[in-house]
Amino acid sequence: MQPRPPRIFSADDILAGRVSLDGYPFRYIYVTPSAASLFSGGAGFRLKTGNNGPPDQMLSAVELLETRGWEVVTVDVGAQATCMRRIRT
Template sequence: MLPRPPRIFAADEILTGRVQLDGYPFRYIYIVPSAGSLFAGGGRYRFKTGNNGPPDEMLSAVEFLETRGWEMVTVDISGHVCCMRRVRA
């Protein structure tokens, strides 16, 4: 039996092409920020001063996947997780 594929993917893995979801067998996934973007701002977001790395990185991955048949379902209030689903054709 093959191992079950993950449902949680780091945004940088999607943006750099290390993860490709074209043949992904499930409909729902989570996108989380990369560890590098979380620690780049000292763990605090400053939306008004431009230190919005983790949310920006996640939403960039969301927008990229939207061009490939996925849509965002929700984002948690803390800005640490986006839930996406594949759109049925």
């Protein structure tokens, strides 16, 4: 019996191509900013300069997944996680 796949994926892993969800067996996942972006001072968002840190990284991964058959269900208030579901075809 193989181990159960995770439901939480780092935006950094998605953007770098280290995660492929093409054959993923479940319908719902969470996308989170990478731990490195959270602890590197990225929490000091600067909206006017475009440095949105971890939320920008997370939403970039979400936009990539939207082109691959996933849709946003919700984004948490602190922009620390996005819940997504695979679109049924």
